Ligand code: ADP
């Protein structure tokens with residue numbers, strides 16, 4: 001193979017701007033994520049981390065710049081030299097490539113773990129119940145919850161519910177997983193089991209963008225760490241560099257909180 005050959009990035013974001021009315025939240029974000037790469041985004045509250053993830057998933061439309069996922073412009077297509085908004089169906093097809101896990105896992109309370117996982121594949125994507133169930137059981141095994149298929153959310157701990165939520169996000173077989181502070185709502189003793197599941201996924205080659213304050217996870221599992229502040233990427237690089245030898249004062253003062 002040509003030593004200079006580069007892998008096409010799975011995520012290619014350039015000059016992403018996002019405002020809410022007068023408030024400019026993202027001020028020109030650039031990010032490439034290679035297939036299989038794990039990128040951790042750190043940054044203080046209000047720096048735009050969630051907004052950026054939501055833009056990648058087209059839960060928010062951007063005002064300027066571009067976000068490509070798997071070679072496609074998110075939310076738009078180029079037609080006769082102009083960007084045109086995609087139809088809702090086309091956007092849904094793009095979203096199917098992207099799984100998202102939130103701080104609040106929001107499982108359906110009246111459905112078992114298994115039913116929560118097969119809901120989207122069967123209800124939205126038209127998979128057969130049999131195939132979706134087989135896949136869901138495999139996913140439950142992957143997140144260490146084989147024995148909880150028939151349990152309702154109220155019968156599960158917060159950590160177990162979040163692991164079901166991860167399995168649910170994986171059920172659409174996404175190419176990219178976005179995690180937005182997946183352990184921030186958990187009691188401290190339950191954080192470890194969720195991070196351990198995420199570490200397993202990372203080591204299995206899943207492409208992940210993870211917003212978290214778990215510095216230990218960033219150090220061990222990330223290929224790259226991004227530090228965001230005020231709607232910009234202030235610093236990025238290998239975890240050992242950004243965490244061990246930060247170049248910017250803002251990164252230093254942010255990290256000082258965790259020591
Ligand atoms: P972070 O995840 O880094 O804490 P957010 O992306 O949630 O930051 O928020 C960045 C800024 O954008 C905050 O000032 C927040 O209040 C504002 N913001 C986020 N979502 C909206 C919205 N839907 N409408 C108006 N302002 C918003």
Ligand code: MG
Nearest residue numbers: 049050051181
């Ligand atoms: Mg946030």
